[in-house]
Amino acid sequence: MYRKEMNEDIQKYTVYLDKVSKTFHTSHFLYKDEETGKRSFIKKKEACAADKITFGIMPGEIMGLLGPNGAGKTTTVKMISGLVKPDSGTVYVDGMNVEKKRKQILSRIGVVLEGTRTSIWPLTPLENLYYYGNLRNIRGKVLKERARQLIDFIGLNDKKDVEVRKLSRGQKQKLAICIALIADPKIILLDEPTTGLDVQSSRSIKDKILELTRKHGRSVLVTTHDMHVAQELCDRIGIINKGKLITCKPTSELLELFSKQIFSLRLDRNLVDGDLDSLAPQVTLLQTDLTAEGPTITVQVPEPYRERSEALYSLLETLRKKKYQLRSIQQKQVNLEYVFLQLTGEKPVFDEMNSQEQE
Amino acid sequence: MNTMLGFLLIMKAEIIRGWIITRRYWFRTLTGLIIGYGMLMILIAGFFYSQPAIEKGINQLDDPTRATNYILGFIIGLFAFGVIGMFTQGIQGMAQTGVLEQLCMSPYGLVTNFLARAVVASVTTIFYSALMVYFVVISVGGKLYFDPLPVIVLLTLSFINLLGFGFMVGGLVLVFKQVGQLTIIVRMALFALAIFAREEFLQQGWLVSALMHALPITDASICLKYVLVKGQISETGQFMSVFLHPCFYWLCASCLIWTFIGISLFKIMENYSRYKGTLGIY
Structure with a gap:
């Protein structure tokens, strides 16, 4: 067969x-081993x-x-x-x-x-x-x-x-x-x-x-x-x-691979260290930025719909409890570099310039 | 048939390439010849004058036959040096420029490619060497006995012999590129052997004799000197064709053996270098 x-x-x-x-x-x-200096x-x-x-x-x-x-x-x-x-x-x-x-x-x-x-x-x-x-x-x-x-x-x-x-x-x-x-x-x-x-x-x-x-x-x-x-x-x-x-x-399929998982949230003020410590374990904080429109955080959530929904609710709840005002939330279209780094196990730097935002 | 056609096509490409480069860089070619002539004259003079007994050396330089003998040896040595260098330094250079991998992409295979390249390069070398021998021999007042048939046969056999040896070391260089540097010693040894090779060398015990015959340049050099310098006159003072000279048979046998060993080893090493992935490494 x-x-x-x-x-x-x-x-x-x-x-x-x-x-x-x-x-x-x-x-x-x-x-000569460069690290140990040992010769053989x-x-x-x-x-x-x-x-x-x-x-x-x-x-x-x-x-x-x-x-x-x-x-x-x-x-x-x-x-x-x-x-x-x-x-x-x-x-x-x-x-x-x-x-x-x-x-x-x-x-x-x-x-x-x-x-x-x-x-x-x-x-x-x-x-x-x-x-x-x-x-x-x-x-x-x-x-x-x-x-x-x-x-x-x-x-x-x-x-x-x-x-x-x-x-x-x-x-x-x-x-x-x-x-x-x-x-x-x-x-x-x-x-x-x-x-x-x-x-x-x-x-x-x-x-x-x-x-x-x-x-x-x-x-x-x-x-x-x-x-x-x-x-x-x-x-x-x-x-x-x-x-x-x-x-x-x-x-196209490769680019889709992680696009449903990356979200960018614009807040009214800078995120204070430790405020997101109690986040749901399936939410990963990728980056915090200070853009012209205000402080932004980028997070990665799991792909399955149910888990993603839960993760997003948990994130919003945490932010609400800490009295952050949410200005906008966007799903991000990742680029190949992000996909590549994710797949090769390197830590990706989510670059605003290299990503396209989706509604 | 296909291999033969490929061989001819590659030869044609090589001739055109060589011709274009010679024509385009004519000044370099010309100055190369003049410098070669000058260097050879200095080498010959230096060689003679550095003999332990200077007077003896001067006398030797004044003896045109002996001088011609060495001049011819120098040229044969240079030829051997060049043919083997084409395989060793040539392969290293081609690996460096990426041409080697493109040659491997030719459907005719590396052996046919190198064979055609060597033939073209050697014809050019022989042409330049002949010019050089002529001018240098005239300069020292010597004389060469040019008998076309034996000379052509001997040059062809010498070339095949060196080609076989070249394929052998070339095969090693395909895998172990550093061998290219080491072969300079081998090339120098062959160069020296071509200069000094004499029939008396072969009468110093079976071990020395066997070793001398095994080397690809000894018999070729002795035979060529026998024709061009001695005019095929044997020690008894009688004319004896080079085709009856024992060294000629040794040369024929050596050709067969070196060609077989060289090409077989080259093919094995080509295969091994593809396994080791060393074709493009330099």
């Missing part, structure tokens, strides 16, 4: 990871980069992989592209096992890893595309035409004959995307595509990624730790931390 369902998933998704795990083992010679001749360490990760990418979908540094995002991308072998589990691309059919799969995947480094700097963008085209078995008229189309598509037309070393970081990143697209792959894997770019370049690259999926039907996997990029770009987001895929949901 499970096998049958899995086979259906493999066929349904362009990329499918089935319980993929990877742990890196490293040995450090003449190691050899110190073996291991880092879990993927722990039974399972997810799929649909055709024409932008999937985002969000996580802090060292969470395992790049390793996941490398495992899909066959650059890193999983310890266990299987990666399927177009229904084929990456380890068994690597050569066939490579022509279907385009990867951008730390994009600005990929290109050959003494060559121009057009020459780079011709070079990498040959490496990927694209040649003749097809290659020339495709290279020009890509340069035009990405907006490097005026720089096509300028040596790469003279291009800006954003332009190099655009070229790296073109290099990944030269073999016309169905799947594009982008590792931190907008890191270190200015707003304009970042915007331009995001637009091109959207165009690639919406107009050309390609599947895209974007790894990032930029919440705005993920929220703006991705149809679905997977949050990964310490190699574990914590959640993988459509972006």
Whole structure:
């Protein structure tokens, strides 16, 4: 039964990871522990980069992989592209096992890893595309035409004959995307595509990624730790931390996850320490602010309706008893950063600027 | 067939890339050649004059045949140094620039890619080395016996031999990037061996002889010197084709062994580096 369902998933998704795990083992010679100062001749360490990760990418979908540094995002991308072998589990691309059919799969995947480094700097963008085209078995008229189309598509037309070393970081990143697209792959894997770019370049690259999926039907996997990029770009987001895929949901669903639980209450005066000590245990005080409209407190309540209702009544009752006047109460729409911090177990700072208020 | 096509395509891409860079940075290429010539002359002179007996050294420099012998050794050594460096320093550099991972994404595989790159790079090196040998030999008044067929065969075999050895150390560098630094010692040793390799080395007991034959440059260097410097004249003063020289057979055997070991190990290490995740690490 499970096998049958899995086979259906493999066929349904362009990329499918089935319980993929990877742990890196490293040995450090003449190691010195920074905390204890203890020295050892050899110190073996291991880092879990993927722990039974399972997810799929649909055709024409932008999937985002969000996580802090060292969470395992790049390793996941490398495992899909066959650059890193999983310890266990299987990666399927177009229904084929990456380890068994690597050569066939490579022509279907385009990867951008730390994009600005990929290109050959003494060559121009057009020459780079011709070079990498040959490496990927694209040649003749097809290659020339495709290279020009890509340069035009990405907006490097005026720089096509300028040596790469003279291009800006954003332009190099655009070229790296073109290099990944030269073999016309169905799947594009982008590792931190907008890191270190200015707003304009970042915007331009995001637009091109959207165009690639919406107009050309390609599947895209974007790894990032930029919440705005993920929220703006991705149809679905997977949050990964310490190699574990914590959640993988459509972006809207992910944003809904905590929105029913956060409330902001504006009071007539500042909250005195200890006044909310007798709150119902299911109410968590997240933050107290002094805004232009007056003192505000932000609280989190449980999600089930009954418990949420009880918690809110208890909170209002406590405030009434302490003679606070309630000026307004609002349910807050959380942003991805909040969701991310909640799910990764970090303490979220509820930033007014990053949240949208709902009635 | 597909691999062959891929090999040719990559070679074409490499030739175009090399040509563009040479043309675009022509001044650097030209000054490189001039500096190379100057350095080689200084090395040759320094080498001779640093001999224990200076007078003997001067006499040796005045002996064009002996000088030519060393000059050729220097060039063969440089060639060996370059071919192996392409695998060691080359892989390290490519890992640093991210090109290595893009090469791994080529459906032809790393071995075909490196083979094509090495062939193109070596043809260019041989061309520049030939120019250098010519000018330096003329400068010291020496003479080279250029017999095209043996020279081409020997250069090809020497190249294949070094390629096999290069693949072996390259494979190690794929996983252990620090090995790249250590291989400088190996490259220097091969460089020195190419200069000093003589048939007399092979007559100093079976252990030394076996070790010398096992190294990828000894027989190649002896054979090339035999053709280019001695004009294929044996110790008896008779003409004897290099194809009948025992070192030639050792060279052929060495080619087969090193190619097999090199490519097999490279493939194993490529696989292992994907398991260890060290392809993009530098």
